[in-house]
Amino acid sequence: MKNIRLFLTDVDGTLTDGGMYYSADGDVMKKFNARDGMGLQLLQKAGIKVGIITSETTAIVSRRAAKLGVDFLVQGKRDGGKLAACTEICAEMEIGLEDVAYIGDDVNCIEILRAAGHRACPADAVSAVKALPGIRVMNLKGGEGCVREFAELILNQKQQP
Template sequence: MIYTQLKGVKCVILDVDGVLTNGNILVTDDGNQLRTFNVKDGYAIQYAIKQGLDVFVITGAKSEGVKIRFQGLGVKEIFLGISDKLAVLEDLLKKYNHALEDVLFIGDDMPDYICMQRVGVAVAPADAVEDIKKLCDYVSKFKGGEGVVREVLEKTLRLQGKWHVDVLTTSV
């Protein structure tokens, strides 16, 4: 059934910590918070955008580095320091004229729960909290920061006939 749902996806919402990262944050002596991102996730994000999917980031993280990373990948809307993710999701749906059933949300922890309950496709990394995994349409075989986003975007684009191996040459 997940494959049928992925065919209709027009919008992808991503959490950051625990989805695009492994959830670990290195805090420097001057208070900067450092994260690592998987380059394969990044490639899939920029390619999905080029293929017409709307990809947005809604996160509780407040790091300027997070914003810079996703701007560099072509993400149009990046929301940092968000506690009410549902309000942001609803605003995005209105602004970009998407229905809830057209949205795929990848989250890993309780701040993502209410959004994931409402969207058309809810996905979690293998190491997401149990309450999140229970409500998901699909739980990835990958842990957060280890290619979850790449796996799901590639599956989605392949099912939509938009994953073109002969033109996958753009670097990240």
């Protein structure tokens, strides 16, 4: 994992618990875990670019990404769009997919998980994701620190001689 130059994550079910919360006025709310946010910032401090690729397009995710200062935010990517977005980011950074770490939880992440050099999923990911060859299943669930757990695994391995 020493060659990782880009860390990407899904949102719903990974950075969040997958719940969709609605106010009486119809506002959509999501619960993010502060430890996951710190994990992304620690990766950046170590020189790894970080990004979010998600199927939905919401102002909430835009606000969270801005607060965290992520390097890349791509929303509204469905039906192979996540892998296409990842490939575009790799081209911009002049790196290969083998230099990418990705964490996601559901079937819309499978294509990018298969392509990424390093892959992980939350403990409560769907069975099809958990069954992917070479995937690391985190001990923590989506929205409960699984992104931080994967980030720390990467950072610990990068520090080893």
